[in-house]
Structures are given as structure tokens and as C-alpha cells.
Amino acid sequence: MMPEFLMRFRALLKKESRQLIRDKSSLAIGLLLPVVLILLFGYGLSFDLSNGRVGVVAEEPSPQSRQLMSGLQGSRYLSAQQYSNYPEAVAAIKNDEIDAILVIPATFAADSAQGQAHLQLLLNGRSTSIASAMQGYVSGAIAATSAIQAERQHAGAPAAMVTVEQRMWFNESSNSTWYLVPGLIVLILTLIGAFLTCLLIARERERGTLEALFVTPVRPFELVLAKLAPYFVIGMIDIAVCLTASYFLFDVPMRASMLAIFSASLMYLLVSLLLGLAISGYSSSQFQASQIALLASFMPALMLSGFVFDTRNLPMAVQAVSHVLPATHFMTLIKTLFLGGDDWALWLKECGILMIYVIVLAAASARSLKKQLR
Structure with a gap:
């Protein structure tokens, strides 16, 4: 059983890797767009007032x-x-x-x-x-x-004068870049992850190449793993680029261990990739898949995850929606890891929630393909 699985998976992985290498647009999105976004938003977006x-x-x-x-x-x-x-x-x-x-x-x-x-x-x-x-x-x-x-004037201080000595924890420089850059990592992984995979199945369905798999013994879950693997490698490179830029270009402290930060980022990357793949599996065209991916991933992550607005200030109904989003959980975790340090209790809680999303989205992706492969 296992040798057969490995043979099928290796063949599928070889196919998907070659397809990725030949698709220059996907490579550009996966490798160049994160660099452009982190530089553009990191240098261009600021809540500080300098003049x-x-x-x-x-x-x-x-x-x-x-x-x-x-x-x-x-x-x-x-x-x-x-x-x-x-x-x-x-x-x-x-x-x-x-x-x-x-x-x-x-x-x-x-x-x-x-x-x-x-x-x-x-x-x-x-x-x-x-x-x-x-x-x-x-x-x-x-x-x-x-x-x-x-x-x-050598005057004494007024009797009613009160001196306040202020200290700011976690962001002692009061620099909005420290607050924004960890959130940018969430947005970049959301955008890159969902858009890299949201076109995979829809594109093969449009080109007619998906039907070639119908007569093979390939199983839906094997197809999901094979399609995810090359893009997961691209996502790992993107995470490394984001973390390097955060530390060396924007001087954002990383007070937690690299193990906690990188493992949490990989977990969220997997969620984003599976979300895009599930969207692609249930979409009838690439245009429809891209529109759904934009509305279901990037826009909610931008507006409702806590990147710009504190979710506690939102109406209760909107707060409930925000807590359904995986980006909200990763946003809380990554900012705490960057600025607060290791918090393994929070890491276990949020990564546990992300793992639930992984299981649900993987099942949904496999189900969307199972109907086609029966």
C-alpha cells in the first residue's frame, strides 16, 4: 500500500513541479510579489507623524x-x-x-x-x-x-504640578513599523498562499488536463498533497524573505524563538494554501476562483483581522465574523511572538485552531476532487 502511494505521489509531485516551473506568472507571484509588498508597505505605510x-x-x-x-x-x-x-x-x-x-x-x-x-x-x-x-x-x-x-527664572514648580513618567511596553520606541510589519507578514502569506493555489484546479479544468487523471488510480488526497508541496516550498522561501526583511531592513525585534515564529508561520501558510485549493476545487473558472479568493481571504484579513482596526471596537456581530477568520488568530499570535516573546500557551491555542482549519480545508479540497474522480 505504501509503495503504491509513494509511486503515485512521486509522479504527481514531478508533474506539479514541472508545471510550476513552466508557469512564469506563478513563480513571479510566489517569489517577487512578497519582496515588493514587504518593501512597499514596510517603507510606505506608517502611522507615525514626523512633520x-x-x-x-x-x-x-x-x-x-x-x-x-x-x-x-x-x-x-x-x-x-x-x-x-x-x-x-x-x-x-x-x-x-x-x-x-x-x-x-x-x-x-x-x-x-x-x-x-x-x-x-x-x-x-x-x-x-x-x-x-x-x-x-x-x-x-x-x-x-x-x-x-x-x-x-529659578522658580519653584507649582504646588499642583504633577509629573508623569511614561513607559511603553513591547514597543518602547513607539514606532508604528514594529506594529505594522508583523501584520504585513499575515497579509502577504494570505495573499500569496490563496492566490498561488486558487487557480490550480480551475486552470486544469479549463484546459481539459484534469480529465486525464480520471482514468488513473490517483486518489483525491494524493492529488491535494502533490499540488500543495511545490507551493509550500515557495511559501517557505517567502516566510524567510519576510523575516529577514523585518529584522535587517525595518529593525523589528523578534523576541520569541525562531522555532515558535517559523512553525506558526508554516501552519498559517498551510491554511492559506489549502483555502486557495478548496476555492479552486469548487470554482468553475479561473476568474471565478480569483474573485472568490480575493473576497474570502485577502479583504477579510486586511479589514477584520486586527491589522488596521482593533476588533474590540467593532460591533459584536462583526467581532464574531472576525474570530472565524484564521488570519485573526495568526495576527494575534505573530504580533505577540515578535514583540512580547515566547508564549507557548498562546502558541498551542492559536496553532491548535489553525490545525482545525487545516483538517477542514484539506477535507474540503479532497471532497471537491472526489466527485470528479469517481
């Missing part, structure tokens, strides 16, 4: 207001521009020329001497992430300027 534009309106110029303006201009995250009046600054923020308006009242100098100065900060809410970052940068620059001014 916040703030307009300053001083109702009555004073040494204190000029010092505050200098403090804003001295921040490497901000570019400050002074406006002569408030309507001019409002027009600038409406035209998207600045991201915030800082209003310095006429009583700022007198109030500063009494330790009760107030400022008004108006933020452009078109982008909540930019507005939140601007609020933090401007507040930090104002606090630093006030501390310098108090030190120069």
Missing part, C-alpha cells in the same frame, strides 16, 4: 509667547508657523495647510507669572491618528518650554 504643522496665533506678542514659539519650532516633530490673526489661521486649517492651531491669549504673560496660564489647541479632526499625535507633540513641546522657562 506636524501647527499654526500659532499670539493675540498679544510677548517674550513668553515668543519663547513658546521657539519651543515649538525646536521640536523635530513639528513645524510651527505664526499667523497674525485667528481668521487667517482658520482659513489655513480649512485649506489643509496646517494640522492644528495654537491660540496664545493676550493674558498669557501675566497668567504665566501666576502659574495659571491657559492655551487653546484646535486640532484638524479629518485624521484622528494625526490629531492624536499632534496633541501629544504640542503638549510635550509646551511642557518642555515651560520647564526651561521656570528653570531660567
Whole structure:
């Protein structure tokens, strides 16, 4: 029994490997597209704000207001521009020329001497992430300027002053690249895995080559294994490329062991490949298979896996859908492994769920072929 299986599997594997090598488009998708995606999204996608534009309106110029303006201009995250009046600054923020308006009242100098100065900060809410970052940068620059001014005047700190010492765990540099790159690995494996295999069976069905297997003793499960094996090797190369780029190009820490990261990635790669193969088995054409693969794999992984949005903020019904997606489970696991370190309890839980997907999708793929081979 086993020698017969090995003979059939070796013949099928030889056929699928030759077909992959001859198909230049599949090789390009499998080997070149991951490099393009990791470089494009890794360098081009960022939630950080490096050049916040703030307009300053001083109702009555004073040494204190000029010092505050200098403090804003001295921040490497901000570019400050002074406006002569408030309507001019409002027009600038409406035209998207600045991201915030800082209003310095006429009583700022007198109030500063009494330790009760107030400022008004108006933020452009078109982008909540930019507005939140601007609020933090401007507040930090104002606090630093006030501390310098108090030190120069040899003034004691106000009695009600509270100093907050902040620490950020897991992403101490507060760099969004550390958050994004592990998620990009999920998206790349989802896209590459599903699209590499979603056309396999549908393409053979269109070309008529699938019928040649009907008269052979090949079993559906053997055909599934043979079709997966070459693309699994391509996927392993893609994982190595992604991990290498993460560490050497984007300086993302890998605090977990390579065994945990690579094994979890291989498990999810297998899920993605089987998902594409199942879609291909039940599709009547390559166009239909590609459209279903896009809607069933990449788009949900992008929108509902936690890559961009925290799933806890979504409605309960959408949360339920997100937890059905294998990408959601791998997203949680890979980010924890990259930034938090080894968590074998979480690894066992999430990889166990992924293994269930492997079994279900493998059975579905074999079933889609079994009907054709009877």
C-alpha cells in the first residue's frame, strides 16, 4: 500500500513541479510579489507623524509667547508657523495647510507669572491618528518650554504640578513599523498562499488536463498533497524573505524563538494554501476562483483581522465574523511572538485552531476532487 502511494505521489509531485516551473506568472507571484509588498508597505505605510504643522496665533506678542514659539519650532516633530490673526489661521486649517492651531491669549504673560496660564489647541479632526499625535507633540513641546522657562527664572514648580513618567511596553520606541510589519507578514502569506493555489484546479479544468487523471488510480488526497508541496516550498522561501526583511531592513525585534515564529508561520501558510485549493476545487473558472479568493481571504484579513482596526471596537456581530477568520488568530499570535516573546500557551491555542482549519480545508479540497474522480 505504501509503495503504491509513494509511486503515485512521486509522479504527481514531478508533474506539479514541472508545471510550476513552466508557469512564469506563478513563480513571479510566489517569489517577487512578497519582496515588493514587504518593501512597499514596510517603507510606505506608517502611522507615525514626523512633520506636524501647527499654526500659532499670539493675540498679544510677548517674550513668553515668543519663547513658546521657539519651543515649538525646536521640536523635530513639528513645524510651527505664526499667523497674525485667528481668521487667517482658520482659513489655513480649512485649506489643509496646517494640522492644528495654537491660540496664545493676550493674558498669557501675566497668567504665566501666576502659574495659571491657559492655551487653546484646535486640532484638524479629518485624521484622528494625526490629531492624536499632534496633541501629544504640542503638549510635550509646551511642557518642555515651560520647564526651561521656570528653570531660567529659578522658580519653584507649582504646588499642583504633577509629573508623569511614561513607559511603553513591547514597543518602547513607539514606532508604528514594529506594529505594522508583523501584520504585513499575515497579509502577504494570505495573499500569496490563496492566490498561488486558487487557480490550480480551475486552470486544469479549463484546459481539459484534469480529465486525464480520471482514468488513473490517483486518489483525491494524493492529488491535494502533490499540488500543495511545490507551493509550500515557495511559501517557505517567502516566510524567510519576510523575516529577514523585518529584522535587517525595518529593525523589528523578534523576541520569541525562531522555532515558535517559523512553525506558526508554516501552519498559517498551510491554511492559506489549502483555502486557495478548496476555492479552486469548487470554482468553475479561473476568474471565478480569483474573485472568490480575493473576497474570502485577502479583504477579510486586511479589514477584520486586527491589522488596521482593533476588533474590540467593532460591533459584536462583526467581532464574531472576525474570530472565524484564521488570519485573526495568526495576527494575534505573530504580533505577540515578535514583540512580547515566547508564549507557548498562546502558541498551542492559536496553532491548535489553525490545525482545525487545516483538517477542514484539506477535507474540503479532497471532497471537491472526489466527485470528479469517481
